[in-house]
């Protein structure tokens with residue numbers, strides 16, 4: 686049986702309920718919602734009934750327990766989440782601007798998950814995992830990068846696989862060591878899942894087809910490109926598949942890419958065809974945007990089947 690691991694930030698998200706530019710005045714807020722890209726990813730994996738685990742740190746506070754309780758409920762092994770007695774759980778305040786872009790205030794680097802180190806017990810748990818998913822957002826601090834690279838090495842050495850979603854936000858691109866870490870991870874990646882322009886971050890080629898060919902030529906086995914409401918595409922050396930998006934009402938786009946990736950990886954590891962994995966991943970991303978709150982949009986297999994059926998996409 687496969688077991689999927691991820692390592693990285695756990696936070697709560699607190700969202701302004703009205704639109705506007707940032708937080709320099711008092712605004713109405715709703716939250717805390719469990720969040721953090723790796724946490725959303727692994728929650729969606731757990732909801733599909735796939736064995737999985739996350740390594741992270743939270744403070745011994747309500748923001749930490751909101752996350753631990755949700756992940757536990759949804760079937761994630763949380764034994765690798767360290768509760769730091771004097772720590773504070775990470776947070777992100779988010780406000781949508783009129784144009785749909787987002788203004789953030791992050792507390793990650795100085796929160797409990799600002800450092801992540803691997804204990805003997807955590808290493809033993811990691812050795813029970815067969816697949817590692819790396820989120821680019823998680824490469825925010827040297828100790829976290831080190832923990833991720835250690836897990837990648839161990840899982841690959843034992844014959845496991847690695848997926849990688851660069852998930853890059855300009856706020857974090859210039860973290861110390863981040864660019865080098867991205868290259869190191871890419872060199873070990875079996876399944877690469879960029880969204881849109883992220884495909885070109887690691888390729889010299891200037892067109893999509895050429896960039897895909899270049900990356901596959903470097904040893905990546907498969908590439909999935911996410912295209913928001915336009916759907917997604919799958920590429921390997923023999924196949925190209927394009928799937929249009931499901932028609933849904935977008936309430937909150939945060940977390941779509943994480944749920945999409947989680948569902949694709951789960952189906953891929955369970956031996957589904959690329960076409961089936963892409964269909965379910967597309968459904969998962971679409972379901973995610975219909976619910977407010979980053980992790981609230983994670984779906985069960987039955988919910989995905991319902992969407993696929995109602996839109997005649999089976």
Ligand code: ATP
Nearest residue numbers: 880911912913914916917930940941942967970971
């Ligand atoms: P994130 O903000 O979570 O990082 P992302 O940029 O990684 O998102 P997107 O391309 O926005 O990823 O979304 C991932 C997938 O979710 C898409 O490929 C698509 O399948 C689905 N999706 C996203 N938005 C919509 C939408 N409005 N309608 C239908 N499907 C959507």
Ligand code: MG
Nearest residue numbers: 852880942943
């Ligand atoms: Mg993303």
